[in-house]
Amino acid sequence: MYIAKIVGTLKYALIPFIALFFIACANIFNTFGIKDRIDPSLPTINQLRILPDVSEVAFEWDLPSDVRMINGYVIFRENPKGEFQKVAIVKNPFATHYYDKHLIPQTRYVYAISTIGRDGSISPRSTPVATTTSFIDPVTLFYASKDYARSVKLIWSPSANPSVTGYIIEREVLKDGKKAFIKVGTTKDRFLSEYFDKDLEDGTSYNYRVISQSFAKSLSLPSNILEGRTRFLPDPIVNIKASDDRPKQIYIEWDKSKDRDVVSYNVYYSSTLEGAYSLLANVKGNSYLDNLQSDGTRRFYKVSAVDIYKLESKLSFGAAEGRSLPKPTTPTIVTKSFVNNIASFSWSKPSEARIKSYIVYRKAGFFKDPDKFDIDGNSFSDKEMKPGIKYTYSVSSVDDNGLVSEPSSTLTFEVGQKILVAPVSPMIPPKTLGDTSPESKHKTTHKKKHSEKE
Template identity: 40%
Template sequence: MKQSSKRLFCGLFLSLTLLALSGCGSKNTSLSFLNPQDRLDPNLPTITKVRTIADVSSIAFEWDRVADPNAIKGFAIYQINANNNTKRVATIKNPYTTHFVLDSLLPETSYAFAIATLGADNAISQKSPALRVKTSYIDPIEKAFASSDYAKKIKLIWSPHPNPSITRYIIQRKNTSTKGTSTKNTGGEFVNIGTIKHRLLVEYFDENLADAQSYTYRIIAQDFSGNKSRPSPEIEGATRQKPKAITTLQASQNLAKKIQLSWEVVPDVARYEIYTSTSLDGNYKPLVQVNKNYYTHKVGKDSAVIFYKVRAIDDKDVASDLANGATKGATLPPPPTPKITKGTIQNSHALIEWEVINNARVKAYAVYRYEGRLGSPLRFSNTIKTTFIDKEMHKGKRYIYKVVSVDSEGNESLPSKEVELLLQ
């Protein structure tokens, strides 16, 4: 075939093809609307009017019923990309269908679609005009609050999302912070720090934070399909500065049956809490709370050894750290025990004598008399002498005598060895 005849044949063939695709002289159809496997049948009925309803991640399509459903086998739905290329996203093999829902879409995203009827051998009609639809969104949480009165943590609370399809909340925190100032507009990005898995549970604690720091948060609701709401308005919270730890604690070791505690005043605190342990590295338990910087612990025992720690608590119940070390307190041992040197009966009277105790703590002595082994003893009041005469003995009775030393506060020593006497 000559070259000129060949060019004429090719041009004629292309013209006839375009004429067939255009529907015999009607408005031309762009070839970019065709997938490689699709074949255009200009005789198939077309869809000219489509109505849509957009949800968060789905779009519903509705079109009028085809006048002659027997002329088609169904419908094909195409998605149109930014380059005007198409991809078939659904095939509906029912010529009577007038509705379809396309899901698994992205929220707040614009899409373009077209619909064609489907004929024999998968031929398609001319596509409908492009349908441009934007998916919807889930409203943000309306109200949220972040605390500023906790130490090393921030409490977030917010209003429950009114949408019953919400199943969880995603907590986000801006990843930068500035001491004592707001973190807004610092250029930090929000990162996920926690999840609350119930629509009605609207509380979250962000813990292990730095003292006296500000942090910015936002909250995102998520439904059962995984769709996320718009972020809540940014909220700012702050951690509180803890009171200064108490390191000046002093505890007495020279008092009988009690220990006196004292420490420096910590500014701006409401009270102090005292902790005790019987060993330096033991388990410290709270003893008492006081609003003064001193306390007298009435131990009630001699030779007791107790370790103490104190922490300060402000008016927001924020407590200082307990000191790493502890302060040792102790009570005095009992006064020295008297040693009886004589116990006899003279002139129908009991005579008890004991050695002088040369100890500044000993201020007096007391004698206990028991009538037999049972019953409570009589106590003969303090005396500075080292001799005791009992003139109230009765014949035939056994009497037992014990002597104790007494200090200035009335604390007694352990009793001396007993002396047993019988008046015959």
């Protein structure tokens, strides 16, 4: 309890002494620990010699006449208001050199120096000396490529300044509606004077400049501005044609690109005109055979050109429509008869000129695979029917490419059944299966093609 009272009493008693102590310290160590009081009796520096650099200024002076009276030196620099401010303290009375750093290139600075007495007072300042920081000479940007794929190559002359440790590459952009240069890359050596700006737009021009950078991070003046340009895409392909008369294939051809750097073509297809197009093939020539292995398939095609730099042109304007040859028209059975256990029927000939023959399918019973007969005409008679068996017939067209139509509707006959139907085309005599007369052998004998399980 007594200790607490004593501490409380001392606290209030010490406050005035603590305040006086800090005021005294502020007077003695004000700004770098020196007094603001000027002592005319202290030795002065007659001449402050200055050597400017890009972002630094070096100082040199002679020792004063009586070094024993001083503890060091204070360096002053004039601020923008014309007032001198202390920027450094040199705590060695025998020192004759110092430097000020982190300055702005190409900027005027004014300096002065005073000695510091042993009691912290300072001498009158020396005669102010003005200097201007220097700059690193700009490099000469003398090459910007104009034909590289999605990139621009820049080459410049290496800086002659040995303090340069690398370069900053800037590209002009439009920012907030105004043109401005932004950093797009750097190099890390004075003699590395080449840079590739990548991932650019095709066929687009860009402006560049280069800035040298020293080991102290000082920057040179910008180089001259040079325009570079990326390579244009190959021209779109024109005059694409697609066939519609090939069995199970579509043949596509187009005009060869006039661009000598084009080395191949990409062929795209879609099942609809406005649909998404998928890559089908890459070919060296200006044609392609699409092997579909299907009949009557329709496709739309577009083609692009690809050059040696792997630049691909835009897809051709419009699309070429192609189609594999469809199956021939299915015959229509127009007459049928069953007389004396002989089944006969005929069919109309489709109008397609490409149809050259027909196949008649005969199925005996339910389980046996059908027999097939090649027929040149348009009628058929079957004399080899057996009692108790149901026979089913149909017919398909065959064109000159060997394409077979879908089978016609079926006819069913059975021995013992008698159906008489007047023929639609009586001028065409029916061909008869099983007729052994010499005349029948010449005119009506059918060639049995094969059975699925023969």
